[in-house]
Amino acid sequence: MSNELIYLLLIFGLLVIPRALQRFKLPAPITCLALGLAAMLVYGDRTHDPVVALLSTLGISSLFLFAGLEVDVPALRKGLGRLLVHLLVRTLALVALAWLTWRYAGFGWQASALVALALLTPSTGFILDTLERLGLDPEERFWVTNKAIAGELLALLALFVVLQATDPVQLGISSLTMVAMLVGLPLLFVALGRWVVPHAPGSEFSLLVMVGLVAAFITYKLGVYYLVGAFVAGLVARMLRLRxxxxxxxxxxxxxxxxxTFFVPFYFFHAGTGISRDALTWEAAGLGVVLTLVMVPIRIGGVWIQRRLMFGEERGSSLKVAVSLAPTLVFTLVLASILHTRFDLPGVWFGGLILYTTLNTLLPSLVLRAPFNVDPLAGGGGWKAGSSHPEDQLEAEEAAPAAPRPEVSDAGARGA
Incomplete structure (x- = not known):
């Protein structure tokens, strides 16, 4: 079979099969991950294809570029007090969990910190893409969005420091490089807007993606993965929105x-092919179940208690916000891969983290009755947040009596 046909079948499979399985409440990213794992088991190292790796990089970079664009600084300022409380609680939880992992799992402090981030950091990009299908009202969407973004900002900062902390010189160089990026990206955007865009109308999107990929590549070379640079580029572009x-x-x-939406499935497929065989054990499955049974209630309960006791929110509303923040898919996959390749994370923990993130990603689709997936038409053809679920709407339409046809009088008909 030719490579062209293989790539065509792969594209078809990743874009069609996961969508078809959504009717069974199976999130599309999980399906792509499972397809990658199945391909690894069948074909082994032949699944490590450079084309798939490139498409995967485009997927993760564009996803975090989009997440950076979604940051609304005025909105963050609006809820600054509550967000600071949320970040304080999140920081204490990260420190406590990292210490427990270091104390009882026998990992180094860096690996322990990364495990804590993998267990506690919500996947902002995917959470943002599911809000309109989770039945949340505008106030709930506001808090889910800003809590997820604030948590991601904290996690990215922690990731940057932890990965560079053992080498003060490298940390200093990387910090200076990040400062240069923060200064240089606005200048680059402005220069492109002045010298390129006027002569190439409609090129803003391609320039935005190009700058995002360059920033992602720079941070990858610094050893802090693609997502940091892509997020920073999106954030800078958002802050230049007025200019x-x-x-x-x-x-x-x-x-x-x-x-x-097109490229992200390749990231999950590629992540599935990177799961090692020693992670597919009963011990790993048991660890993943234990992590889910312990961590998910703690995370949901922590957010619920904050909103109920500290902010006086309603019980149901607090629970929906907490459940919506449960998925950790992207951060857990990224950090599990880093831990496995750079810190020799045991296969049991690698597989346990994969199962943990799979189960908590399923939670919103099961509890809130909505598919967890990136849907580009969610704001248009999809059902609106706050409205009833499509299944409920269909049942209501079937149960509702047919509307009577308007009667037309003979005189009216003759007049027409």
Whole structure:
């Protein structure tokens, strides 16, 4: 079979099969991950294809570029007090969990910190893409969005420091490079907006993606993975929205969402092919179940208690916000891979983290009755947040009596 046909079948499989299985409440990212794992078991090292790896990089970079564009600084300021409380609780939880992992699992402090981040950090990009299908009202969506973004900012900062902390010189060089990026990216965007965009109308999207990929590559070379640079590029573009409105316009954000929708499945497929065989053991499965039974209630309960006791929110609303923040899919996959390749994470823990993130990603689709997936048409053809679920709407339409046809009088008919 030719390579061209293999790639065509792979694209078809990753874009069609996961969508078809959503009717069974199976999240599309989980399906792609399972397909990658199945391919690894059948074909072994032949699944490590450079083309798939490139498409995977485009997927994870565009996803975090989109997440950076979704940061609304005025909105963060609006809920600053509550968000600071949330971040304080999150920081204490990270420190406590990292200490427990270091104390009882026997890992080094860096690996312990990364395990804590993998267990506690929500996947902001995917959470944002599911809000309109989780039945949340505008206030609940506001808090889910901003809590997820604030948590991701904290996690990215912690990831950057932890991965560089053993080498003060490298940490200093990397910090200076990040500062240079924060200064240089706005200048680059402005220069492109002044010298390129006027002569190439409609090129804002391609320039945005290009800059995001360059920033992602820079941070990857610094040893802190693609997602940090891509997120920073999206954040900078968002902050330039007043000066360059077309760069981070709603149309561009929607286009980037479509772009990510195409490439993200390759990331999950590639992540599935990277799962080692020693992670597929009963011990790993048992660890994953234990982590889920312990960590998910703690995480959901922590957010629920914050909103109930500290902010006086309603019980049901607090629970929906907490459940919506449960998925950790992307961060757990990224950090599990880093831990396995750079810190020699045992296969039992590798497999346990994979199962843990799979189970907590399933939670919103099971509890809130909505598929967990990146859907580029969610804001248009999909059902709106706060409305009833499509199944409920269908049942209501079937149960509702047919509307009577308007009567037309003979006089009215003759007049017509």
């Amino acid at each position: 360059m409105p077309l760069l981070a316009s709603d149309d561009n954000i929607h286009a980037l969402r479509l772009f990510a």
